[in-house]
Amino acid sequence: MDLNRISRRDALRTAGTGLGLLAIPTLLQAENQLAPKASQFPAKAKHIIHVYLNGGPSQVDTWDPKPELNKRDGQRLPIRNLTTERETGVALGSPFKFKQYGQSGLKCSDVFDKTAHQHADKICVIRSMYANTPNHEQSMRLMNTGDERLSRPSYGSWLTYGLGCENQNLPGFVTLCPGLPVADSSNWRSSFLPGIYQGTYLDTRKTRVEELIANIHNSHLSPTKQRIQLDLLSRLNRQHQQTRSEDPNLEARIQSFELAYRMQMEASDALDISKETAETQALYGADTVHGRQLLIARRLVERGVRVVQCYHGDVQPWDSHDNIGTNHKNLGNQADGPIAALLTDLERKGLLDDTLVLCGGEFGRTPAVEIPIGGGGKPTGRDHNHHGFSVWLAGGGIKGGMTYGATDEFGYAAVENRTHVHDLHATMLHLMGFDHEKLTYRHAGRDYRLTDVHGKLVKEILA
Secondary structure (H helix, E strand, O other), X not given: OOHHHOOHHHHHHHHHHHHHHHHHHHHHHHOOOOXXXXXXXXXXXXXXXXXXXXXXXXXXXXXXOOHHHHHOOOOOOOOOOOOOOOXXXXXXXXXXXXXXXXXXXXXXXXXXXXXXXXXXXXXXXXXXXXXOOOOHHHHHHHHHHOOOOXXXXXXXXXXXXXXXXXXXXXXXXXXXXXOOEOOHHXXXXXXXXOHHHOOEEEXXXXXXXXXXXXXXXXXXXXXXXXXXXXXXXXXXXXXXXXXXXXXXXXXXXXXXXXXXXXXXXXXXXXXXXXXXXXXXXXXXXXXXXHHHHHHHHHHHHHOOOOEEEEEOOOEOOOOXXXXXXXXXXXHXXXXXXXXXXXHHHHHHOOOHHHEEEEEEOOOEEEEEEEOOHHHOOOOOOEEEEOOOEEEEEXXXXXXXXXXXXEEOOOOOOEEEOOEEHHHHHHXXXXXXXXXXXXXXXXXXXXXXXXXXXXXXXXXXXXX
């Protein structure tokens, strides 16, 4: 036997004439990969709610006003056109009005008037974000997993791997989306981390609990009989596992059966927004998809779920290649009220101090107008722009009422305090109690981490 490759199972098999193997089912049964774990140091946040404006909202039409861009509307910009996905032309001034909000004087457009009016002094806008490519699939993977090329473990999976879940009857990481975003499940995969840490996806176009989670209730067996059935299934699976110790998928399947059983009561309660008061439902606009899913997000973190992602819509609704004035206004009407309600509700329930709220897309949009393919029609939209864009954070250890970094005078590229997506991830992990360089997992002969070999903590935005 090669002593360098001996497994724990081989050691138990050969030691004591194999009597050690008798302990394996008990040892495996006792392991709970979602059990709560301590962070590396005291955390400012216990939970994350990520409001994902998938498709790429325009920074110069929301949180990054550029008066000079409006002055030069229709003129050629005095800078070279940076590489984007499509050809761009002259400057396109913003059709939206900006003003200052709160005691801090934070500037925002009327696309997010309610959020800014009610919560400007809680929000930190990073105006100097940048990514690697102007493509949705790659940039969404980067924002969610730290790698635009391969489907690495998502940041939600890393956090549940590091922290476990406060509530053993719910998943540690939940993804809410009305449909599917670009690159679908690769955005919340666990990849080489154990499968129990993968995000649990719920299609929020559906309103009934039985539709959100298929087969959540067993119509044939009582909970007691289900438990007997599951215990038998577990014993058979553990026997099957004894000769397949290196197969992580089998362990993930066993754990998923147990979690599914425990979720029957708790998940049904968490997803049932009819238990909220009429005032709370009206606050969120719970008769709308986005309002309903943000209310569900609050109910989930209230019950101990670590990470909840809320995608604004199917595929990439914020991808405004034309008619950006109408498109962004309509999208803002859908998102603004529910986002403001979420922050209000978290604060009044005492949850905002330990819940980090992140809002933004995978990249921004060009200040120069996009030239329509084929040249037909008047250009009215913006192309993808990964060179400079905005995201904002609030709650859980964030200094509110401020902006960090800046793009150039036209909003094309980040030029001051440039903040890569890796830096954002490093800061998110820090707020949750982890050094991004030390939260690692051994895979394929090396120690992997969310930020790969990059990332720096953005200390200036910490409260």
